[in-house]
Amino acid sequence: MSPSxxxxxxxxxxxxxxxxxxxxxxxxxxxxLVDVVLPKIVVAPTMVASLVCFYGFVLWTAWLxxxxxRILPKYEIVGLVQYQELFxxxxxxxxxxxxxxxxxxxxxxxxxxxxxxxxxxxxxxRREGALRTIYLYxxxxxxxxxxxxxxxxxxPGLGLEKLMHDFGFSDFTxxxxxxxxxxxxxxxxxxxxxxxxxxxxxxxAGLRGIDDAIIKAAQVDxxxxxxxxxxxxxxxxRPVFFSAFMILAHIxxxxxxxxxxxxxAGPGLATDLPSxxxxxxxxxxxxLGLGAASAMIMLATAAAIVVPFLYSxxxxxxxx
Amino acid sequence: xxxxxxxxxxxARIGRFGIYAVLALFALxxxxxxxxxxxxxxxxxxxxxxxxxxALPAAPSLEAWSTAWSxxxxxxxxxxxxGYFWNSIKMLVPAVAxxxxxxxxNGYVLAMWRFKGSDLFFTLLMxxxxxxFQVVILPMAQMLGFLGLENxxxxxxxxxxxYGLAFTTMFFRNFYVTIPDELVKAARIDGAGFxxxxxxxxxxxxxxxIAVCVIWQTTxxxxxxxxxxxxxxxxxxxMTVALNNLVNTSTGVKHYNVEMAAAIIAALPxxxxxxxxxxxxxxxxxxxxxxx
Numbered sequence: 176m177s178p179s180x181x182x183x184x185x186x187x188x189x190x191x192x193x194x195x196x197x198x199x200x201x202x203x204x205x206x207x208l209v210d211v212v213l214p215k216i217v218v219a220p221t222m223v224a225s226l227v228c229f230y231g232f233v234l235w236t237a238w239l240x241x242x243x244x245r246i247l248p249k250y251e252i253v254g255l256v257q258y259q260e261l262f263x264x265x266x267x268x269x270x271x272x273x274x275x276x277x278x279x280x281x282x283x284x285x286x287x288x289x290x291x292x293x294x295x296x297x298x299x300x301r302r303e304g305a306l307r308t309i310y311l312y313x314x315x316x317x318x319x320x321x322x323x324x325x326x327x328x329x330x331p332g333l334g335l336e337k338l339m340h341d342f343g344f345s346d347f348t349x350x351x352x353x354x355x356x357x358x359x360x361x362x363x364x365x366x367x368x369x370x371x372x373x374x375x376x377x378x379x380a381g382l383r384g385i386d387d388a389i390i391k392a393a394q395v396d397x398x399x400x401x402x403x404x405x406x407x408x409x410x411x412x413r414p415v416f417f418s419a420f421m422i423l424a425h426i427x428x429x430x431x432x433x434x435x436x437x438x439x440a441g442p443g444l445a446t447d448l449p450s451x452x453x454x455x456x457x458x459x460x461x462x463l464g465l466g467a468a469s470a471m472i473m474l475a476t477a478a479a480i481v482v483p484f485l486y487s488x489x490x491x492x493x494x495x
Numbered sequence: 496x497x498x499x500x501x502x503x504x505x506x507a508r509i510g511r512f513g514i515y516a517v518l519a520l521f522a523l524x525x526x527x528x529x530x531x532x533x534x535x536x537x538x539x540x541x542x543x544x545x546x547x548x549x550a551l552p553a554a555p556s557l558e559a560w561s562t563a564w565s566x567x568x569x570x571x572x573x574x575x576x577x578g579y580f581w582n583s584i585k586m587l588v589p590a591v592a593x594x595x596x597x598x599x600x601n602g603y604v605l606a607m608w609r610f611k612g613s614d615l616f617f618t619l620l621m622x623x624x625x626x627x628f629q630v631v632i633l634p635m636a637q638m639l640g641f642l643g644l645e646n647x648x649x650x651x652x653x654x655x656x657x658y659g660l661a662f663t664t665m666f667f668r669n670f671y672v673t674i675p676d677e678l679v680k681a682a683r684i685d686g687a688g689f690x691x692x693x694x695x696x697x698x699x700x701x702x703x704x705i706a707v708c709v710i711w712q713t714t715x716x717x718x719x720x721x722x723x724x725x726x727x728x729x730x731x732x733x734m735t736v737a738l739n740n741l742v743n744t745s746t747g748v749k750h751y752n753v754e755m756a757a758a759i760i761a762a763l764p765x766x767x768x769x770x771x772x773x774x775x776x777x778x779x780x781x782x783x784x785x786x787x
Contacts, residue, residue: 206688209688209689210608210689213688213689213690214604214608214610214689215604215610217601218600218601218604218605218613218616220597221601221620222616224657224660225619225620225623225657225660226619228635228658229623229631230619230623231634232630232631232634232635233631235634236630236631236634239634248637288521291517292518292521295514295517295518296518298511298514306518306522308773309525309526310521310522310525311769311773311777312525312529312766314780315714315765315766315776316718316762316765316766317717317718317719317720317735317738317761317762317765318718318720319718319720319735319738319739319758319761320735320738320758321528322742323738323739323742323754323755323757323758324528324531324532324755325528326742327532327535327751327755328527328531328548330751333543333544333547333548333751334548335548337547337548338548341547368525373780376780376781380781425625428627429627429628429629431629431720432720432739435720435743436739436742439743449629450629450721453629454629454724454725457632457633458636458725466633467633470627470629470630471630473629473630474626474627474629474630477625477626478625
């Protein structure tokens with residue numbers, strides 16, 4: 176056998192039959208000991224890293240949020256002052272409201288577009304592979320690239336608006352990206368562009384998992400296709416809805432780069448989000464404590480969505 | 496299958512046409528930004544100003560590309576994005592290699608060498624996937640300071656490796672649990688130990704999972720912005736941060752053609768990964784989704 180990277184102790188195992196049995200026994204006992212200890216040793220670094228860098232850091236952030244830390248961290252706990260400040264901060268509430276508007280519309284339209292495309296693609300479409308490739312490629316891009324591209328296209332002076340003027344629609348105006356009341360919707364447009372193809376892929380995988388026999392039986396019973404989809408197929412995609420919803424909600428809550436590139440939180444602070452609030456207070460404005468408090472609220476928001484989901488999943492698993 | 500009904504009546508035929516029309520319209524919606532980026536990047540600034548989004552360049556030129564690569568301003572610096580592109584490569588290669596290798600070993604242990612507490616460990620790791628990173632970046636910045644790790648690229652390799660482990664471990668663990676235990680038992684009876692089984696039996700059969708994992712990590716790490724902007728500064732910043740600087744901090748005349756060229760350069764690596772490994776890319780996405 177060629178030398179393996181597994182080291183010397185393992186070559187002991189390859190005792191030829193002529194080797195004295197005692198030696199083989201002690202060698203394999205040694206080998207067995209190695210096999211008990213080694214698995215624990217190799218996962219130990221990950222275990223330590225994840226305990227410290229996931230759970231330890233969450234506690235650390237929680238601690239910071241209870242202190243008066245500004246530019247430098249202080250570790251003397253003073254209570255909930257940062258949360259009081261956060262909750263009386265108008266910018267924070269505006270950011271949370273933006274997250275609600277963006278998150279709600281982003282999730283709704285991504286699910287709707289994704290489901291529509293998946294159902295249509297599942298009708299024995301020619302060139303399905305090519306279409307799938309087109310729908311899904313935005314998911315391979317950075318949100319910064321997506322933001323840059325859409326920022327240019329939505330530019331009122333030279334982008335879509337000018338294009339429509341050139342086509343002869345001289346009254347056409349599309350200035351959402353510079354309009355404080357509408358800018359948040361441009362984030363939705365770009366976000367849905369990037370993520371809906373992914374939702375399509377999830378739904379399509381779900382549709383392919385449904386037994387054709389059920390649909391055929393319903394057809395024999397005289398049900399038409401829209402009814403079959405409404406009553407049988409789409410309800411059976413429930414688990415896919417759940418995981419798509421979770422992923423989209425997660426993307427929405429931590430959404431940061433798309434807004435940075437597309438609108439830079441503007442015009443003014445019209446497209447500010449909690450993630451941007453957290454970044455600016457924690458890293459640029461020397462408000463560590465307030466940044467930590469806002470991060471904890473973001474975590475709580477994520478947990479508020481994830482925990483009920485996990486709970487219902489686990490319950491249905493136990494039932495099933 | 497379900498579409499049999501469509502071929503029966505003229506109305507159904509119209510419906511079928513409608514389906515194709517909707518699918519084609521959406522294809523245009525997804526392709527439009529890419530098309531606009533490419534044609535804009537091939538135009539001169541004057542043509543960008545006088546023409547419209549969809550017009551083809553009258554005299555295609557790569558000038559905007561060379562400006563973006565070597566002389567565009569990203570903040571105060573005006574030496575293009577090339578340095579940042581290489582920063583991203585230097586960060587990407589070790590971070591992907593490390594997180595994939597460690598993930599493979601972890602997955603192997605969690606699937607085939609379970610010990611007391613190993614399932615709990617896996618659960619804890621999976622819950623970690625749900626954390627919004629905003630909740631760990633402040634302490635991470637402190638810790639990197641304590642460690643005295645000054646180099647931005649090294650910091651990003653460390654951070655991306657650590658926070659990639661949950662996913663890489665999951666990919667491999669979920670693959671290895673599908674391998675029959677008998678394989679390991681037989682190998683052990685033949686005298687093979689922990690490491691030999693891993694390197695000689697498990698790794699060779701894991702090539703598809705390795706592809707899924709490498710592609711997943713490559714797109715995650717290359718496209719990351721938050722870690723890049725928080726943990727690196729100045730000349731060690733990755734590509735995404737430089738692109739954002741180029742687009743958002745430029746004052747005076749906006750060079751849209753240069754911005755689009757820079758954006759395409761930033762997108763090219765992951766687009767190539769998608770073009771050549773699309774199957775594995777999708778598998779990674781859906782595996783992540785099934786997990787939740």
